[in-house]
Amino acid sequence: SQTIHQWPATLVQPxxxxxxxxxxxxxxxNPNLYWYRQAAGRGLQLLFYSVGIGxxxxxxxxxxxxxxPQDRQFxxxxxxxxxxDSGFYLCAWSGSLGLAGGYEQxxxxxTRLTVL
Amino acid sequence: xQSVSQHNHHVILxxxxxxxxxxxxxxxxxxxxxxxxxxxxQHLQLLLKYFSGxxxxxxxxxxxxxxxxxxxxxxxxxxxxxxSDTAEYFCAVNTGYSTLTFGKGTMLLVSP
Numbered sequence: 001s002q003t004i005h006q007w008p009a010t011l012v013q014p015x016x017x018x019x020x021x022x023x024x025x026x027x028x029x030n031p032n033l034y035w036y037r038q039a040a041g042r043g044l045q046l047l048f049y050s051v052g053i054g055x056x057x058x059x060x061x062x063x064x065x066x067x068x069p070q071d072r073q074f075x076x077x078x079x080x081x082x083x084x085d086s087g088f089y090l091c092a093w094s095g096s097l098g099l100a101g102g103y104e105q106x107x108x109x110x111t112r113l114t115v116l
Numbered sequence: 117x118q119s120v121s122q123h124n125h126h127v128i129l130x131x132x133x134x135x136x137x138x139x140x141x142x143x144x145x146x147x148x149x150x151x152x153x154x155x156x157x158q159h160l161q162l163l164l165k166y167f168s169g170x171x172x173x174x175x176x177x178x179x180x181x182x183x184x185x186x187x188x189x190x191x192x193x194x195x196x197x198x199x200s201d202t203a204e205y206f207c208a209v210n211t212g213y214s215t216l217t218f219g220k221g222t223m224l225l226v227s228p
Binding site for chain 1: 120122125150152159160161162165206208214215216217218219220221
């Protein structure tokens with residue numbers, strides 16, 4: 001069966017420091033991968049998605065970047081964190097045909113990031 | 117760009133009460149519709165989905181939703197809620213690409 005992992009689970013970082021959040025998926029190949037940010041009362045905001053290695057689509061221009069160095073690995077990064085980057089970050093995956101192919105998105109446990 | 121509107125941010129019900137959570141979307145073409153639920157301390161998980169066919173969709177734990185194309189709506193219902201239904205509920209829309217647009221969520225609190 002497929003599983004999705006995110007780490008770390010929680011992170012407290014000072015303003016201006018770098019960030020690296022990792023997401024890995026097991027039990028499937030060539031998944032579509034997604035990064036969301038969830039803020040209380042604001043739902044889920046799609047940040048990045050990837051349909052293959054090295055292919056990244058950015059939905060919201062901001063202080064963050066994403067990379068997909070391996071088929072089942074998706075990394076969210078920042079060179080210098082801002083206070084506004086605080087939030088709950090969720091990684092998700094779907095089948096390679098994506099939602100149009102009838103596949104749902106499966107979500108990871110998330111990372112709670114606090115920038116001080 | 118498509119958008120999703122959930123009418124209620126917070127809903128408080130007593131056990132055995134009926135539930136209906138509203139969801140409207142803005143997109144004139146073919147849509148795939150989803151309801152996700154996030155129980156306290158747990159992953160976001162799929163409750164039900166609509167891709168085509170019968171507009172009345174049944175999901176897990178006794179939930180159902182009805183797709184009304186003319187009203188651009190996909191409301192979630194449950195005839196009798198339980199304390200364990202306390203959670204945050206998200207409506208989401210996909211319009212053919214590989215991405216979902218989520219509503220802002222509705223926090224449901226069921227009192228025993």
